[in-house]
Amino acid sequence: MSEPNAHNEQGAEHEPHIVSPGTYAIILLVLLVATATTCGMSYIDLGEWHIAINLFGWHVGTTLFWNPVVALAIACTKMTLVVLFFMHIKYSSKLTKLTVISGFFIFLGLISMTLADYVSRAWGRW
Amino acid sequence: MSDSTAIAQGASAGAAPHGEHPSYQRHHFETVGQQFDATNFAMWIFLLTEVMFFGGLFTSYLIMRNWYYRAFVEGSHQLSILWGTANTTVLIISSFTMAMAVWSAQMRRKGALLLFLGLTFLLGIAFLGIKGIEWHEKWVKHHVPGIHQYSEQAFLNPASDPEVFKEYHDKPLSPGMAQKTEEYFFLYFAMTGMHALHMVIGVCLLVYIFIRARTGAYTNGHFTFVENFGLYWHFVDIIWIFLYPLLYLISRY
Numbered sequence: 001m002s003e004p005n006a007h008n009e010q011g012a013e014h015e016p017h018i019v020s021p022g023t024y025a026i027i028l029l030v031l032l033v034a035t036a037t038t039c040g041m042s043y044i045d046l047g048e049w050h051i052a053i054n055l056f057g058w059h060v061g062t063t064l065f066w067n068p069v070v071a072l073a074i075a076c077t078k079m080t081l082v083v084l085f086f087m088h089i090k091y092s093s094k095l096t097k098l099t100v101i102s103g104f105f106i107f108l109g110l111i112s113m114t115l116a117d118y119v120s121r122a123w124g125r126w
Numbered sequence: 127m128s129d130s131t132a133i134a135q136g137a138s139a140g141a142a143p144h145g146e147h148p149s150y151q152r153h154h155f156e157t158v159g160q161q162f163d164a165t166n167f168a169m170w171i172f173l174l175t176e177v178m179f180f181g182g183l184f185t186s187y188l189i190m191r192n193w194y195y196r197a198f199v200e201g202s203h204q205l206s207i208l209w210g211t212a213n214t215t216v217l218i219i220s221s222f223t224m225a226m227a228v229w230s231a232q233m234r235r236k237g238a239l240l241l242f243l244g245l246t247f248l249l250g251i252a253f254l255g256i257k258g259i260e261w262h263e264k265w266v267k268h269h270v271p272g273i274h275q276y277s278e279q280a281f282l283n284p285a286s287d288p289e290v291f292k293e294y295h296d297k298p299l300s301p302g303m304a305q306k307t308e309e310y311f312f313l314y315f316a317m318t319g320m321h322a323l324h325m326v327i328g329v330c331l332l333v334y335i336f337i338r339a340r341t342g343a344y345t346n347g348h349f350t351f352v353e354n355f356g357l358y359w360h361f362v363d364i365i366w367i368f369l370y371p372l373l374y375l376i377s378r379y
C-alpha cells in the first residue's frame with residue numbers, strides 16, 4: 001500500500017509506441033514491390049530440385065519445385081513486415097511477442113503433424 | 127457508484143481520488159497502459175484462433191494440391207491474374223491507410239482519422255467489388271462447384287475456352303483429373319469466401335468506427351478500439367497475401 005505504482009515500475013506496464021507515417025510508407029512500398037516480384041516470378045520457370053538420399057539402402061526421394069517455395073518465401077516476408085510494423089509487434093510487450101510466436105509455432109506444428117501422417121501412410125496398400 | 131469508487135481507490139492503493147484517471151479507464155485496471163495491454167493481448171489471442179481457423183483451409187489446400195496438381199494448375203489458369211494482382215494491391219494499400227488511421231487516432235487528429243477510415247472503407251468496398259466481378263465470371267462459366275451445373279468442359283477440352291487456351295495452351299485433362307478441378311474451385315470459393323466474409327465484417331465495423339469517430343470518440347487518447355480493429359484488418363490482409371500466390375499463381379509459365 002505504500003507505493004501506488006510499484007508494480008508498474010517493474011516494467012509490467014507498456015506505453016503504446018507511435019510508429020511514424022514515414023515507416024508505414026516504407027513498409028507499403030516494400031509490400032507493393034514484393035507483390036510485383038511475386039507476380040513476375042510466377043511467369044518464370046524456376047525449375048526443380050530432385051532430392052535423392054540413400055540412407056543405408058533406404059531410398060528417400062522427393063522433388064522440390066522452386067516456384068511455390070519462392071512465392072511462399074515472399075509471402076512470409078510480407079507477413080512478417082505487416083506483423084512487425086503495421087501490427088506493432090516490434091514495439092509490443094514481451095508477453096505479446098511470445099504469444100504471437102508460439103501461436104505461429106503451434107500452427108506450423110499442426111501442419112507438419114498432419115502432413116507427416118499423409119506422406120507416411122501406405123496409400124492404397126492396405 | 128460507491129462500490130466501484132471504493133474498488134478503484136483500493137486498486138490504486140487508496141490514495142488516488144476518482145478524478146485522477148481518465149474517464150475511459152475501467153476501474154479494475156491500475157493504469158491506462160495496463161488496460162491497453164490487456165485488450166491488445168486479448169485481440170492477439172482472438173487472431174491466433176483465426177490463424178488456426180484459416181489454417182485448416184490452408185492445410186486441406188496443401189494436401190489436395192499435391193494430390194491433384196494438374197487439376198489445380200488448370201483450375202488456377204481460369205483466374206484472372208490482373209484482377210488478383212489488382213486486389214492484392216488494393217488490400218495492401220488499405221492496410222497502409224488503416225495503419226495511418228491508427229496513427230491519426232494516436233495523434234488525436236480527428237480530420238485525418240476520418241479521412242483514413244473513409245479511404246480504408248472505400249478500398250475495402252473496391253476489393254469486394256473486384257471479388258464480385260471474379261465470382262460472377264465463375265458463375266457464368268459454370269465453375270461454381272456443387273451448384274449451377276458444374277462444367278468440366280474447359281478442362282476436358284481446353285480449346286473450347288479460347289481466351290484461356292491462347293495464353294496457356296493447356297493439355298486436356300483425363301476425365302478423372304478434370305473432375306478434381308471441382309476440388310480446386312471448392313477450395314477457391316471456401317477460402318476467398320471466408321476471406322470476403324471477414325472483409326464484409328471489417329467494412330461494417332469501419333462504418334461503426336467512422337460514425338463514432340465523428341463524435342471524437344477515438345481522438346481523446348482512448349484509441350484502443352481503432353488499434354485492435356486495425357490488427358483485425360491487417361490480419362485479413364495477411365490471409366490474402368497467402369491466398370494470392372496459392373490460388374492465382376500456380377504455374378503461370
